[in-house]
Structures are given as C-alpha cells and as structure tokens.
Amino acid sequence: MKKKVLMLSFMICLSLTMLVTIHLAFFRGETSDFSEDKARYVFLAPNMEEKFWVNIAEGIRTADQEMGSDTLLVHYRYEDDLGGYIRDARLSGAQGIIVRGFSRGIGDTAKEEEIRKAVDSGIPVLLYDSDDSEGSRTAFVGSDNIEFGKTAARALVQEMGEEGNYLLIVRGIGIDTMRMRIDGVEEVMSAYPGVVLVETIEDGNDLLTLRQHLQNYLTEGKNIRGILALGGLSADYLGELLQNFGVDQEKMAVVVTDLTEQAAVYLTSGDYDAVIELDAWQVGYRSVELLNQYYSEGEEIASKNLLEAEVVTGDNLSRYTEERGNAELEWNSY
C-alpha cells in the first residue's frame, strides 16, 4: 500500500514537473492582441495617474475591446512637446488622434500646426476637455460648460431649497470655461429669486485665498446656506475648510465640480451634497466610438460631441468610483 501511494505520488509529481517544464520550455512570450487589421488610434494625455485621465483611458480601452480597434495610450510629460507627439502619431500611421484641447496662446502654434497636418493627411483629430473651435481639429468631445453650470445650479437649489444665500467659488472669472459655467449658473438661478448669490470667490487656485474668503463669509453671520464650487482646488479642500470652521453639514448645502478622490471622500462623509462630474469614461469611449464609426461606417464626425454633466451623490457614487474597465492600461511614456 505504502509503495503504491509512493509510486502514485511520484508519478503525479513527475507528470506535473514535466508539464510545467514543457510549458516553460515551449513558452515563447506573452500573448498580444495586436492585429494589423485593427484601426490604430493614439490618445495623448498629460497625466496617467489622476482619476480623470485614467477614466478616459479606461473608456478608450473598453471601446477598443468592444469595437476591435487599437488605441495607443501616450503619456507626455512636457506640454511643449505635444506638437512633436502629434507629429509622431501622424507619422507612425495613426488613423485617429485624441488629444487634450488647449487654449490658444504662445507656444501653441506648433501644436496647431501638427493638428492641421494630421487633419490634412486625413487623420481625424479629436479634442477633449476643452475645445479649440477655431483650429483645425476635426471634433470636440466633452461637456458644454454652460450646461455644466446649469446642472450645478440645479443641484444646489435641489439641496438648499429655493430660499437662501449662497457663495460661488471659481478659479478665475476670466477663464473661459469658468465664464461659461457661471453663465449657466446665472441662467438657472434667475428662475429662483429666493436664492441669492452673496459673493463670487476667485480662489486663483490658492488655498490661503480660499480660506480667507470663506472665513469672512462663514463667520460673519451672513447666513450662508449653500456653496457652489465650479472648479479649482475646492473639490479637494473645501470639505476640510468647512470642518475647520465648524460648519453644520445639515444646514449647509455644498456642491462642487470634479469628482476627485478627496471629493468622493467628502461626498461619502456628507460634507458635500453633490459633485458635478463630466463622465470622463464616456469621453474616452465616445471618442473611439466616433473614430470607429468614421472608418467603418463612413459617418462624418460631428464637430461638437457634447456629453451631459452628471450629478453624483452619495447614492450613485459607486458607479463613478469603481473601475469600469477590466483592461490593463499600458502607457507609452515620454
């Protein structure tokens, strides 16, 4: 009996060893799903770690898997080199380029020039995040900032009620995106005369400035019942500031934009009542979808492809925080 058990164990071990050895011996590398037949696109992003960019990349990867395309995820460190990356994408045979939009300014000529060359050579160039409608880009995929502002205002009214004072926090009134969002807010608030804007705070992306302004308004008996932050660093720090000032969460409606990780924490803790978020995953998915439709079905790509902003609360937060892509993101890093 003992001998039989030993022999059986030995044969099993030997067989397993041989199998593993054969497997190792004949292993010739990893499996790649790349195919020459797939449409090849390039996605250019300045950041490959923040949630916003990761979500876009995940949307792109999902669309690739569903539609059979291949998008190269490229992370660049230097904004000034973006023109070169667009050129590289063109010369490497990319059939579509998805790049972040930029405001026209000094140094952007090279980028625009490369975009133009790409478009002229028949390569669609899609901008996301912000649009440059005057440039040569093929289309924009993102949100309408006015609609974005409107959604935010409605969310605030929903939380604080149709009566009360509120503060508006922006990065800078002069920034186009901010301006458009403010316009959207004003348009909605005009329908609620009982909701009074006390002050528009420009934090200039500076925490100290924000703190000082908040302290002034929250401690001087201004009876502030709502805070609407349309960008900047509010999403990450407003919650902490309000805790420091001892603001009663139950009596203060707080709506911010940009669902950062910290914002998600404050949303969960109840410091924030809502976060207005453009679903970045949809940006990526929609971009690839447009390109594939362009190549496979010959559909022209609309110049503006606007996605609706969504109101994220504690109830539906998980939909935005969970990983929505199962593909491993491999970045080309420059």
Add this chain to the structure above:
Amino acid sequence: MQSWNGTVTNRKTIDSRLHSYYVRFVVIGILLGILVTVVVVFYSLESSRIMNSIYFVQEFFDTVKELDQQTRETLLLEREDTGEKIKDLSDAASQDLEYLEAMQIKGNYQRNIADLWLMYRDYLSEQEKSLYGEVNASEGIEQLQLLSSCIANKKEVLEEEIRRYYNRRRGVMSFDMLVLGILLVLTFLLAFLLIGENTENLAKQIVRPVKHLSEQAERIRGDEIETVYLNLPKEADVPVEIDTLGETFSHLLIRIGDQVTQLKETSRIREELKEQELENLRVLHELTSSELKCLQMQMNPHFLFNTLNMIQQTLYLDQKEKTSYLLKETASFLRYSLDYVGRNVPLERELEGLSYYVDLQEERLGDRIFFEFVLDERLNNWIVPCLILQPLVENSIIHGMAEKLSGAEITIRTQYDEKEGCGKISIEDNGQGMSAKKLERLKAGLSGESKVAQERIGLHNVARRLELFEYGRAKLEIDSKEGTGTVVTVLLREQKETEDGKGTDCG
C-alpha cells in the same frame, strides 16, 4: 510456480530484480536529469532572449542613426560610393526589427513595433526617392530627418516595454521556477523514497529469509537439529536464489537430522557396548581376583601343615622360647598372607613376608640350608602380587634342595636393570637343577601349552598370578642346569606404587 514453502510465487532472480531496479532508477534519473536540463536550458535561453532583445533594440536604432547619417552625407555630398553600405545598413536594420517583431510581448510592444515598421518603411521609401532624385535633396533630407526623429522617439518606449516585460517575466519565471523547484524537489524526494522502498523490499526479500535461516542455524547449534523445521516467512516474492537456499538448507537439515539420529543411535549402542565391556572387565577382574585369591589360598595349607608340625615338635620338646618364636613368625606370616590376600604389595613388604617364611624354614631345616637376601633397594617400592616369592622359595626347597642334605643355598636377589627398565627378583638355588627336556616341559606347562605337573602347581600358580598381574606386566622365567641349580626370576615392568604404599587392590 509453487515454491518449496508452499506459496505460489512469481519469482525472479536477485540479478533480475536488481537489474529491474537499476533500470528504473536509471530511467528516473535520466528523466529528472532531462527535466532539470530543460529547465536550465530554458531559463538560460529565456534570459539570453531578453538580453538579446535589448541588444537588438540598441542595435536597430544605432543602425538607423548611422543609416540616416550615411544617407544625408550621400545626399549632401552627392557621394556615389555609399550605395552598398546604405543597403547593408538598411538590411541590418530590417533584420534587427524582424527579430524585435518576433518577440511576443503583450501590451503596446507589438503596436509600437508595427508603428516602427511603418515609419521605417516610410523612411526607406523617402530615402529611395531622395537618393534617386525623385525629390529634392533638401526636402528629402528634411523629411528623412523628421522620420528618423520619429523613429528615434520609439527607442525609449521599446526599451521600457522590454524592461517591463523582463520584470514581468522575471516575476513569472521566479514563480514558475519556485513551483518547478518545489515539484522537482518533491519528485526527487519521492524518487529517493521509492528507491529506498524498493531497496528495502529487495533487502527484506533477501535479508529476512537469510536472517530466518541464520536463526534456524543458531538453533542447530544446540541439540535441536532433529526438531528444527525450516519455515521461512511466506513471502510471495522471494527471489529464486533465496528460495533455492531455503530449500537446500531444509533438505540439508533433514539429512543432517537423520544422520545425527543415526549417530546418536550408534553412540548409544557403543555406549551400551562399552558398558557391557566394562562390566565384562569388572567381572573378569573379579574372576581374576577370585582366581588370584583362590590361587593364593592354594599355597597356604602346605606350608601351614609343615609349620604346625614343627611347632608341635618344639612344643613336644618343651622348647617354649622356640615355640613362641615359631608361633610369632607363623602368625606374622599368616597375618601377612591374610591381610594382603588378592592384593598387590610393595616388594619390601613382600620380602618382609618372605622373611617370616624363610625364618620358619631355617628353623625347620637348620644348617641344611642357607638363605641369603641380596636386595636392590631401588625395587623396594615396586608393587608385586602378594605371596609371589614364597612359592618360589618353597619350590626351590622342595625340588631343588630335596636331595641335598647340607650346603643348600638359596639366594633371594632383587635387581634393577636400568638398560631394560625392569626389575628382577630371582630365587637362585644350588640344587639339583633339571634337565633341558624337563625344563622345556616345565616351561611349556607354565605357558599353558601343556598340562602342568601336579608337583609344579606352585610355579604354575605364581606364573598365572604374574600373568594376571597388571595384565602381563610381569612374567616368570626359569633357568636350570642339571646338577648346578635353578634360577627362577620374576621380571617386572617398571611401575609406580599407590600413595599408601600398600599396593593396589586387584579387585
């Protein structure tokens, strides 16, 4: 096949078993060796493959850089001798790229290689156009520069991809190697256990029966051989040699047992025979002793009769002292005779006894006879049968001195013959002697060849007693010459006396 111990076995020889075990071990060893070799080779190949890919990446981009340099020089300097070199560089770069393409790496690697191929082919196309004058040299150079710059940008990415691949593979391979190592160790361990098990089995198949044989052999050392039965454990797989050994041993045991039984029987019979013989000897001895005693008893009455007559005379003559003396001597002689009847005594004692007789004869015969004792003290402690000399002296008196009225001499002599290693006791007389014929007849009678004359019965008695004494260690010799005298000699072989000096009991 049924073996000697009744079990049905599928027997093999020890050699065949060893051979089969050896084959198994060799096969296992070869298999494991192959596995280990494959693993080592694979690991080495994989490592070298990755190292080669890094090398080829560097090689490709260096070649492209050189190619670009050559192309620009050719275009700028309008050189015509660089065609071969440019072609070689192009081919080399293509080969490098092909090698890199053969690497199977997931993620962006294949995509980047594809992009690289496209750019490289575009480069070669532009290069051709420029070299063959299809496009303006400066435009060509500009485009080529653009493309080569684009190609160069891929280098960092590819190297990073390969590094990541290497790290992944290292992790996976480490895990695989760990698993494989554990499996190999387990396999080796189990192989050794199997080898040990097989060896143990083989040893048991050989050792256990041999041990049992040894134990049975130990029992044989005792007196149990007839009861030793070989009952080896009923191993179903006892080797042929062991089986043969057991069978042979068993047969041997049976045969030895039979022979031992026979020997024991023989020994018992011999023992009985020996006992019977001893009994016979004892009886013979007793008979001899009885005969001796009888022979001894034969002599005493004649002398006693004469002595009593003599005492009667002295008493009649009222010779009180003489009577007393005679009685005393007679008593001493009788005491000697009775005390030592059938026994052996030291010669000294025998001579002492004889002296009593001689004294009595001297008294009886007076001056007619003269007795002389010439003694060798070396024979004093020699053992002789009791009353061996008195009959001889009496015989001399009766037969030798009968016709002499005076001057009769009887010499009793003891002598040790060193040369022959024997003792001689001789009774010499100067009597009438006997003729040769008569002597011959006497000797024949004494030796049993003929009947002894009645008057010589004393001599015969002594001769017979000497024959019976120590189974022939003594004998009687007679020498006589008619008219001169007779010498009767008792010859004794050298012997030792008993501790009490009283001689040995013939019984």
